[in-house]
Amino acid sequence: MFSRDVAGGLLMMVVGSAFSYFGWAYDVGTLSQMGPGFMPVALGGILVLLGLLILVNGLGFIVAGANTGKIPPGIAAKQKDGAVPQLGEELHHSGGPLETIHWPDWRGLAAIVLAIVAFVMLAEKGGLIVATFAVVFISALGDRNNRLRDALLLSAWVTVFGVAVFYYGLQIRLPLLRSFR
Secondary structure (H helix, E strand, O other): OOHHHHHHHHHHHHHHHHHHHHHOOOEEEOOOOOOOOHHHHHHHHHHHHHHHHHHHHHHHEEEHHHHHOOOHHHHHHHHOOOOOOOOEEEEEEOOOEEEOOOOOHHHHHHHHHHHHHHHHHHHHOOOOOHHHHHHHHHOOOOOOOHHHHOOOOOOOOHHHHHHHHHHHHHOOOOOOOOOOO
């Protein structure tokens, strides 16, 4: 049985591995002379490590419950009446609601995956400004509460901040703009 922690940990490890893999295509450099691939490789490694910790936590919860006979309350409610709950159905235990099963937020997940793909594709073809603006804009649209104007403003501010920190501050050698050909 997969818990949310197991699935989330695995997803974080896959995304972190992809960041690290594509980051190695650029010059990684050293700590004192960071190359354009340093941040994707370092952040990808951190994401893999955090995903591994979440995965181990999720597996430990399942194993601990199996060894002690302690079953999470939502699962106990499912087993008592023998019915398998449907998505969106509220589970009840002793007269009170335990939990509600919700659909996963596919919009947010799709936006994050698209943003990563866009960054990888646009960083080489368009440069740091285009890639940063695109990744923030697409990610911001993954939140249902964000409006288009808010996403544009957030993208502009993060792009300015990213250029100041990574291009001028850390002197990462990714060009600011390139022409599309």
